[in-house]
Amino acid sequence: MINHQDRLINAIGLSRYYSEHCAVNNVDVVLHKGEVLGLLGPNGAGKSTTMQMLTGNLSPSVGEIQINGIDLLDEPRNAKQQMGYLPEQPPVYRDLTVSEYLHYCARLRNVPAVQRKGAVATASERCGLQDVSKRLIGNLSKGFRQRVGIAQAILHNPAVVILDEPTVGLDPIQIREIRSLIRELGKEHGIILSTHILPEVQAVCDRVQILNHGKTVFNDTLEGVESLEKVFFDLIFREADSTHAEVVV
Numbered sequence: 001m002i003n004h005q006d007r008l009i010n011a012i013g014l015s016r017y018y019s020e021h022c023a024v025n026n027v028d029v030v031l032h033k034g035e036v037l038g039l040l041g042p043n044g045a046g047k048s049t050t051m052q053m054l055t056g057n058l059s060p061s062v063g064e065i066q067i068n069g070i071d072l073l074d075e076p077r078n079a080k081q082q083m084g085y086l087p088e089q090p091p092v093y094r095d096l097t098v099s100e101y102l103h104y105c106a107r108l109r110n111v112p113a114v115q116r117k118g119a120v121a122t123a124s125e126r127c128g129l130q131d132v133s134k135r136l137i138g139n140l141s142k143g144f145r146q147r148v149g150i151a152q153a154i155l156h157n158p159a160v161v162i163l164d165e166p167t168v169g170l171d172p173i174q175i176r177e178i179r180s181l182i183r184e185l186g187k188e189h190g191i192i193l194s195t196h197i198l199p200e201v202q203a204v205c206d207r208v209q210i211l212n213h214g215k216t217v218f219n220d221t222l223e224g225v226e227s228l229e230k231v232f233f234d235l236i237f238r239e240a241d242s243t244h245a246e247v248v249v
């Protein structure tokens with residue numbers, strides 16, 4: 001019997017229309033404790049729309065979403081409290097120091113005043129930011145700014161962390177560091193990672209969900225998968241061929 005208790009995200013039957021256009025079509029997203037889930041797909045597949053629905057920034061046209069057992073549509077504040085989100089553009093303020101910014105985020109996240117210092121210290125330590133806490137964010141390297149973005153996402157110790165393209169524009173050393181941070185975080189949180197970089201998914205994810213034309217076309221662990229690239233291109237091109245065949249016929 002399936003145990004739904006350990007589902008940090010339980011999103012069932014999600015669809016989203018933009019007027020007549022169905023961008024996401026009856027997609028389920030399930031995330032378990034201790035799992036890093038890679039959300040993949042070619043441009044326009046529906047990843048951003050799905051992530052925006054999961055983070056409560058966009059209402060689904062159809063479907064329901066529970067975050068750590070709390071209904072996102074009925075109790076958006078409580079459900080969002082269970083979640084940390086790093087959008088593709090980290091929401092950092094360049095004119096604040098790392099410490100000032102993280103304290104500000106802790107306030108926004110309703111971390112009680114007496115716990116803020118500890119929460120900032122813990123998130124800074126986990127993201128390797130102790131040595132730059134007094135530096136202005138605007139003067140940090142992109143890799144460190146990304147760490148600050150991840151630190152704000154985990155500050156309130158959420159059950160779920162959603163990361164959108166967290167390593168875009170980083171150098172190879174920074175990429176390696178951020179990936180190992182994601183793996184580390186994955187032990188205590190459930191993580192959804194959206195990226196176009198297939199080797200990244202293979203390096204950090206336990207399971208992969210591939211979207212194409214708004215539908216799930218693959219959802220499985222990476223056990224025994226030698227090349228995710230092959231799986232990905234086979235699926236996407238097979239679909240393109242069959243779509244083409246339909247048009248021709």
Ligand SMILES: Nc1ncnc2c1ncn2[C@@H]1O[C@H](COP(=O)(O)OP(=O)(O)OP(=O)(O)O)[C@@H](O)[C@H]1O
Pocket residue numbers: 018021023041042043044045046047048049050
């Ligand atoms: N606000 C909008 N209004 C109308 N159509 C939209 C809107 N946002 C997205 N779409 C369309 O919905 C589909 C899915 O878009 P979405 O941005 O979710 O895909 P994606 O997988 O995130 O793509 P990318 O990797 O390029 O960011 C696309 O066809 C897109 O053009």
